[in-house]
Amino acid sequence: MNDLQINISIDPSFYCKDPESSALGKKIMQVGIEMIHELGYEAFTFKKLGVQINSNESSIYRYFESKHSFLVYLVNWYWSWIECKLVFATINIHSAEERLEKSIQILTEEIKEDNEITFINEVLLNKIIISESSKAYHTIDVDKENEKGYYKTYKRVVQRVCDFVLEVNPKFEYPHMLISTIIEGAHHQKYFSKHLPSLTDVEEGKNSIVEFFLKLTKSVLR
Amino acid sequence: MNDLQINISIDPSFYCKDPESSALGKKIMQVGIEMIHELGYEAFTFKKLGVQINSNESSIYRYFESKHSFLVYLVNWYWSWIECKLVFATINIHSAEERLEKSIQILTEEIKEDNEITFINEVLLNKIIISESSKAYHTIDVDKENEKGYYKTYKRVVQRVCDFVLEVNPKFEYPHMLISTIIEGAHHQKYFSKHLPSLTDVEEGKNSIVEFFLKLTKSVLR
DNA sequence: GCAAATATAATAGTATTACTATCAATTATG
DNA sequence: CATAATTGATAGTAATACTATTATATTTGC
Numbered sequence A, B: 001m002n003d004l005q006i007n008i009s010i011d012p013s014f015y016c017k018d019p020e021s022s023a024l025g026k027k028i029m030q031v032g033i034e035m036i037h038e039l040g041y042e043a044f045t046f047k048k049l050g051v052q053i054n055s056n057e058s059s060i061y062r063y064f065e066s067k068h069s070f071l072v073y074l075v076n077w078y079w080s081w082i083e084c085k086l087v088f089a090t091i092n093i094h095s096a097e098e099r100l101e102k103s104i105q106i107l108t109e110e111i112k113e114d115n116e117i118t119f120i121n122e123v124l125l126n127k128i129i130i131s132e133s134s135k136a137y138h139t140i141d142v143d144k145e146n147e148k149g150y151y152k153t154y155k156r157v158v159q160r161v162c163d164f165v166l167e168v169n170p171k172f173e174y175p176h177m178l179i180s181t182i183i184e185g186a187h188h189q190k191y192f193s194k195h196l197p198s199l200t201d202v203e204e205g206k207n208s209i210v211e212f213f214l215k216l217t218k219s220v221l222r
Numbered sequence C: 001g002c003a004a005a006t007a008t009a010a011t012a013g014t015a016t017t018a019c020t021a022t023c024a025a026t027t028a029t030g
Numbered sequence D: 001c002a003t004a005a006t007t008g009a010t011a012g013t014a015a016t017a018c019t020a021t022t023a024t025a026t027t028t029g030c
Helices: A023-039 A046-052 A067-090 A098-109 A122-132 A144-148 A152-170 A175-195 A208-219 B023-039 B046-052 B058-060 B067-090 B098-106 B122-132 B140-148 B153-170 B175-193 B209-220
Strands: none
Touching: A023 A046, A023 A067, A023 A122, A067 A122, A067 A152, A098 A152, A098 A175, A098 A208, A098 B046, A122 A175, A144 B175, A152 A175, A152 A208, A175 A208, A175 B140, A175 B175, A175 B209, A208 B175, A208 B209, B023 B046, B023 B067, B023 B122, B046 B058, B067 B098, B067 B122, B067 B153, B098 B153, B098 B175, B098 B209, B122 B175, B153 B175, B153 B209, B175 B209
């Protein structure tokens, strides 16, 4: 994947003006990610971001209609990127078991390096997804936003891996539950291991989270 | 449990003035729960609650130092209540397997009836926990709040069930991960089944969520 | 190379939020 | 019944999440 110029295309419904279409737009994404990571979603504001990038609050509003929709945009960008990784990592694998295994690894492993293919720091973005993404759908307007397609990239990723599950075991009754539980569960475990370690069994230097979810999957599909 | 006068005792660090000690305090909890359920955590305010209970914003602040700490209080109240249920439901079970099974059922089943032992509507509180409780710990101040003991009731519940897991299989390496994944996972699945059903495999009339997590547990501990 | 179109910046303003502070009125208790 | 404790009313603050308007750059098409 490292030599590949991937183009993560984001549905226009997620923005007012495409942030990838201008230098300012890219700066908004880049520094926006850094600031949400640093301040947390609640304390982050477009005003502060404007100061940081020597631009203006009102200019940022021309790209995203609200702080919430900026988060939703980032979440969709992230899942598009993960989808890309999934597709390329599984395309040449012929065994269904291995394809599923590889997918679960991608969904649960720590993202350690910013490959710099894109202008986005994926390590930071991943951390935001872990600690803030649930705020994108834990809102009173979920149903309305779901209708507008706000969560479709995430759903597509789940469905994709779900298909691999059914290839391994066509009779398994809970493929969607399994995959969405693994994805959310891995995020929780990573967050807990950093902040509430007594809720996990993560050992230093070990890839406990990947191992746990792989073991879980294998045993339940057997 | 129905004839039992349980007393859910809440650590004084979670409030300024004990809400269970006065009529106003109880009203704050009771109506507060209803309003968070109705408006969502973000749109809920102490001012609106004051209007609803014919009291005053400033009076509510005498019970809870902030909206956030009110949520934290409710989350702890909920886990104390669940802990109670767990203790009573497992006390007379002699088989370790059955004890674990019963616990997982309690942690994953839908709470359908307000038993009215307490003045709290547990059905509504459970719904708040499902959709809002992650906001109690997905905050930039997690570490500080963790030190203050804000999440201790939840941790105690996880540890309790974790002990049952180790009784069933003392060699299992990931008991905390398993239980916290089940708890959070069940909440997610319930939320998804209502708002993002394509992420689940919930069938009407069936207890799919309980069954899924029971199956997962049994197969991974085998 | 310049006018027109477009993008960005600056400024001001709004309703609301999440509180704090102060003081008055009520209610409970010895 | 007086005193203390609780609750209520009012006012105020800094910040948030925007919107609206106007001014200034920058890009582009000819």
